[in-house]
Amino acid sequence: MTPTLFGRIQTRVFLVAVVGSLWTLLITPVLPGVDGVPYAMTFSILLVVGLAGVVWEFLYHALQQFRWEKDWPTLLSLITGVNEGVLAWFIVAAGFAPGIDDGVPLSAFLVHFITTWLVIFLYANGPMRVPFLRWRYRGGRLV
Amino acid sequence: MSQQQPPPPPAPPGGAPAASSTSAAGDLTDQLIATSIWTDEMVAGAGIPVVDVPLVSVGGGIGSFVLADFLRIAGMPAGSMRALGQADRPWDTYAYLASVSQIPEPERLRSDAGSTPDNIWGFPSFAVREAFGARSLTGFIAPLFQVLVEPILTDYYTPPAGHVYAGMQREADRIGWWDMVDKGQVRMIRRRAGGGYFTILTPPTGTSATKRVAYRSHHVHTAVGYPGVRFLRDLQEYREKHQDFTRVVNAYEPHEHVYQELRKRPGTVVVRGSGIVGSRILQRLIDDREQHGAQTTIIHLFRNFVDGPQGKSIFMRRPGADGFAYQGFNFPKAAWGGQLKNRLERSDPEERKELIAQMGGTNTPKRKLWQQQLAKGRREGYYRTQVGTVTEVYPGDDGTVVTRIDTADGILEIAANYIVDATGLQADIGEHRVLNDLLEHGGAGRNAVGRLDVEPSFEIRGTRSGEGRIYASGSSTLGGYYAGVDSFLGLQYAALQIADDLASQRFVKKIGPIRSTLQWWKWAFNRKVS
Structure with missing residues (x-):
């Protein structure tokens, strides 16, 4: 992808809010190590990932400036899941995620985060172009 | 739908058909x-x-x-x-130019996976389609892995020319x-x-x-x-003056005879141009050495030799080495749809001209195969580079063509069997x-x-x-x-x-x-x- 900063933020918000939410709705009932269907917990984690992600985008965009092609290679958008996942876990474990009082089992966090990351990654690298024909020419801007 | 209609045809004068009113010549x-x-x-x-x-x-x-x-x-x-x-x-025209400049249908173009002239969305990309059309597990994984890790761990994925043509047919x-x-x-x-x-x-x-x-x-x-197609001025003058269209050829015209002749007997070729077309010609010449036993010596002429990364700012510095300026495609990727596109849109005409020159110009992808081939050619002495300005091209002895070059060390004359103009002008x-x-x-x-x-x-x-x-x-x-x-x-x-x-x-x-x-x-x- 060849994102602009504004495009990065718009795409991030869309992907987390729409694709991430849909996936969270589906995956939450089958998460391991939790009682019931903890939507409050998973959507809280998603919110953390989304908000922290917007901040991460500023760093990524700064790094992109050192690339001649001014692109963001596919591999980077996959492996940045590692740093983002680690940070999100610390935020959640430290009790900064809203609406989570009892703590989050690591197994549930990992399954939720990793699958959501992969679904978003796969969607952004192909099917996203189907409804949004102009998206790839606009540096990721949707509006 | 609301389709505009063409203007109504004129009323034929006197009721006669328009075409027959004054002239039947048409x-x-x-x-x-x-x-x-x-x-x-x-x-x-x-x-x-x-x-x-x-x-x-x-x-x-x-x-x-x-x-x-x-x-x-x-x-x-x-x-x-x-x-x-x-x-x-x-x-057809594209395929012809690609073919004569050494990209036949099985070879890969210089175009990314999402540039799909047969699909307005760019999805599924050529890489995905190549994977799902593969007949082996390796054939399935290889293109997907390549688009996943390009350009960090591998070269950019580029589709075989034949796949693009087949897609357009469909x-x-x-x-x-x-x-x-x-x-x-x-x-x-x-x-x-x-x-x-x-x-x-x-x-x-x-x-x-x-x-x-x-x-x-x-x-x-x-x-x-x-x-x-435009020739370098000195080559154009040579061709016109000596009516020699056999020994001085352009990469965008049929020149298979050059390769056929060089397979039969050892010879020297001068290659002009260090862009993508030049790279393809070099590959063909070296492929013929490696696969068909040709004993060709290649003299690669550079007017501007890129010996390292170009650009004063670390934020706008293009990789370069060995004479070549390197980038995946003819412009940096973001020129098609990212921050460089935005920058160009905001520029005034003169700034645009400068930015286009900075982002484009003569460049070629840094492909592993080409790096290996040229490195081997340098080691074994059959690929040599020369920097200078050509002052004249004239017929030499034994059917050769001589290129006279003004170099930093003085005037140099190179006799060759063929000169290939691969500047792509x-x-x-x-x-x-x-x-x-x-x-x-x-x-x-x-x-x-x-x-x-x-x-x-x-x-x-x-x-x-x-x-x-x-x-x-x-x-x-x-x-x-x-x-x-x-x-x-x-x-x-x-x-x-x-x-x-x-x-x-x-x-x-x-x-x-x-x-x-x-x-x-x-x-x-x-x-x-x-």
């Missing part, structure tokens, strides 16, 4: 040639039959095809557009392209009094009752490709008959780099006729708001801009998210566009 008259804006009566008076169609696309190549694809998907009936050109299939069948084409050579486009345009076609001999046919349309699109747009006519009669102008001056919508500035507009896409528009015009993705971007501009005039529907998704399903299941 050819251009001196009056028509000299007049910039034609009336219906003038055309009828020359006996030229008129075909009414809302949109004409001049070229009939990939540029015309990609626009047709977008407009058909945007709801345009097939009968509302005519593509005029000489090729049987839209990719899409051409799907959109009804073959019924949208009229063959022949376009002579000129002239504005029509009252709005719209006349496009004059010379059909193949024997296929038409008259020498010319006039297409009367609301809008015109031009996508004529390269105006022609293009002729001036004024050398293309139709474009030249647009410049002289159509109101078109040149941009800062001397090509057609177009709006962000790819409308050619100054050519409007009533409500009618002339659009252009492809290499003739380089120097405008978009750098990568001479590429598959650039043709797709231009087509999208033109389709949106036509949608704003209610010529077609705007392709919004719903239409886009529904039409994509049709594409996926290869359902015909209605």
Whole structure:
């Protein structure tokens, strides 16, 4: 992808809010190590990932400036899941995620985060172009 | 849909057929040639039959095809557009140039996975399609792995030329392209009094009752490709003076005899040009050494030798080494749709010219195979580089051609069996008959780099006729708001801009998210566009 900063933020918000939410709705009932269907917990984690992600985008965009092609290679958008996942876990474990009082089992966090990351990654690298024909020419801007 | 209709045909004088009123010749008259804006009566008076169609696309190549694809998907009936050109299939000219410059169908182009002239969305990309078309597990994984890790761990994925042509064949069948084409050579486009345009076609001999046919349309699109191949001045002088078209060849003309001869006996080749075309020629010469036992010595001439990364700012520094400037595609990727595209759009004409020169110019991808081949050639002494300015090329002894070079160490003379001009230079747009006519009669102008001056919508500035507009896409528009015009993705971007501009005039529907998704399903299941 060849994102602009504004495009990065718009795409991030869309992907987390729409694709991430849909996936969270589906995956939450089958998460391991939790009682019931903890939507409050998973959507809280998603919110953390989304908000922290917007901040991460500023760093990524700064790094992109050192690339001649001014692109963001596919591999980077996959492996940045590692740093983002680690940070999100610390935020959640430290009790900064809203609406989570009892703590989050690591197994549930990992399954939720990793699958959501992969679904978003796969969607952004192909099917996203189907409804949004102009998206790839606009540096990721949707509006 | 609300489809604009072409202007009504003129009432035949006295009820007689227009073509028979004054002249049955059906050819251009001196009056028509000299007049910039034609009336219906003038055309009828020359006996030229008129075909009414809302949109004409001049070229009939990939540029015309990609626009047709977008407009058909945007709801345009097939009968509302005519593509005029000489090729049987839209990719024929491209495939010819690719083939002679050493990219036959199994070889890979310099185009990324998402540049899909057969699919307006870029999904599924050529890499995904190659994976799902593979017959082995390795064949399935390799292209997917490559697009995942490009360009960090591997070279950029690029599709085999044959896959691209096969995709266009399928899409051409799907959109009804073959019924949208009229063959022949376009002579000129002239504005029509009252709005719209006349496009004059010379059909193949024997296929038409008259020498010319006039297409009367609301809008015109031009996508004529390269105006022609241009030689380096010294090589052109040599060829003209000595009438030697065998030993001094251009990479964009058939020159297979060079390789065949060099397989038979050892020889020396001078290669000029360090862009993508030069890289392909070097690969072919070295492939022939490695696979067919050729004993060729290659002297690679550089006028500007790139010995390291170029650019003063660490934020705008292009990799380079060994004489070559390296980048994946002919411009940095973000020129097609990221921050460099935005920057170009915001620039004034002179800044655009500078930025285009900085981002483009002569460059080639840093492919592992080529790096290995050239490194081996340097080690073993059969690939040598020379830096300097060529002052003269003249015949030498034993049928050789001598290149005299002014180098930092003085004058040097290199005798070679062949010289390959792989600079990939293009002729001036004024050398293309139709474009030249647009410049002289159509109101078109040149941009800062001397090509057609177009709006962000790819409308050619100054050519409007009533409500009618002339659009252009492809290499003739380089120097405008978009750098990568001479590429598959650039043709797709231009087509999208033109389709949106036509949608704003209610010529077609705007392709919004719903239409886009529904039409994509049709594409996926290869359902015909209605």
